[in-house]
Amino acid sequence: MDTEKYLNKKRFANNIYVIIAAIDESNSCSIFGKAQCLQKEKVSNQCAVFVENRVTFCSATTHILNVVYNTKKMYSKKARIEVQKQIIDFAKLDSNIIDCAIVGSESVGNDDKWSDIDLTFGYENDADVNQILRDWSKMMSEIFDANKLFDISYQESLYRVFLLPNALQVDLSFTPSEHFGAITDNFKLIFGNQRKREFKSLPEINFIAGYTILFALKTRTSTEREKYWQAEYYLAKCRENTMILKCLKENLNSFDGRSFDELTPNFLKQIQNTLINEPTKRNLENGLKSMIQILIKELSTVDNLNYKFIKELKIIGK
Structure with missing residues (x-):
């Protein structure tokens, strides 16, 4: 276009x-x-x-x-709505775009002042998606002064993420029309049609558990090597994965930590004890011990794990 x-x-x-x-x-x-x-x-x-x-x-x-939009302060909800409306208007002008939907929190009425823009488009099956991306990037740059952050691909879709000068994030995805449709419950069709599509699956609990145990081990070995900043990195990853594991057990949305704040106060208080204010040997050792106590408790109550690694975790935490 x-x-x-x-x-x-x-x-x-x-x-x-x-x-x-x-x-x-x-x-x-x-x-x-x-x-x-x-x-x-x-x-x-x-x-x-x-x-x-x-x-x-x-x-x-x-x-x-x-x-x-005022480039001296962050975007407002009103500005976000205006930008989104104009992007959708642009899509209606593009002869390659035949489907459009809002995805993310706004599609189900859960957006707030700090929500970003999530739009997905279905394009003509024989269209050149690379040319579409070039056209849309040109439009986003010239009209909104937006810059590309990165691209992601998932299944048949290509995602391009933009950032406006007022820090408004705009996520645009493009999918061949024959595959256009919802992959989560957050999907509101604006125009065109949607096709049945495989929903995005939750992380597999054995996979998450395995990585969490590995991060605990790496925290210990990095601390012993006196690589304290690396150990702090692994401790943070262990904490994150333990919270994901808890979300999976509670049937909560673990993606990007969206339901972390919905976890029980008692669990969050325990997690807080794993936070350190300085990457020293003593702090890392204490943080890891607290982390392993939580992890052992969580793993012991998961029925469908292939192996719980309780003995190994106790050795790592000594």
């Missing part, structure tokens, strides 16, 4: 960008709120109208929407 064909931007003032997009052919444009005409700013001899945090430009074939 040629972004120049559909989109242009004009700076009306500091931190105000206007997107000109031919998004429909109606002869009217709804203006909400008390409007003030900015007579000094003209586009194609038509007048821009400022409405709170939006600049709307009314014409027979064009609507102009904008995003106002």
Whole structure:
């Protein structure tokens, strides 16, 4: 898609960008709120109208929407909603995009002030996804001054993560239309269709348990080698995996620690005892002993583990 064909931007003032997009052919444009005409700013001899945090430009074939963001402070919920709306509008203009859905917390009404943007798109099966990514990256850069953080692939989908100057994270994923659909319960279709898709599976409990035990061992050996910062790294990984293990036992969402705060106060108090304020030999030894006590207790109450490694953990913790 040629972004120049559909989109242009004009700076009306500091931190105000206007997107000109031919998004429909109606002869009217709804203006909400008390409007003030900015007579000094003209586009194609038509007048821009400022409405709170939006600049709307009314014409027979064009609507102009904008995003106002202050690069000196973090984004607001209102700014996030505006950015998301304009990205979806852009998707409607891209002939390669035929499906769109909101994923993440907003799709189920659990978003808050600090939520990011999670959108997923289905593209024509014969389209060049690399060209789509180039077009969308160009749009995100030119319109929102966003920069790419990284790419991730999962199943048939490609994810590109952007960061705006106001620290708003935007996650966009692209999937061939024949595979477009939900992989978790967090999925709200905006346009197009979804297909049945294999749900993203939870971590396998034996896998998590095995890695947690390994991290405990690495904490001990790194401490003995007097590599205290490396030992602190492994202790933190052991703590994280123990909390994931607890979430799996309690049927809570362990992904990115989303349900860590829902774990019982007693368990969290025990975990707190494994935190250290300085990576010294004594602190690391005490932290590891506390960590192993918790881990032994958690492993002993998991029925479907291949092997519980209780004896080995006690040796590591001596």
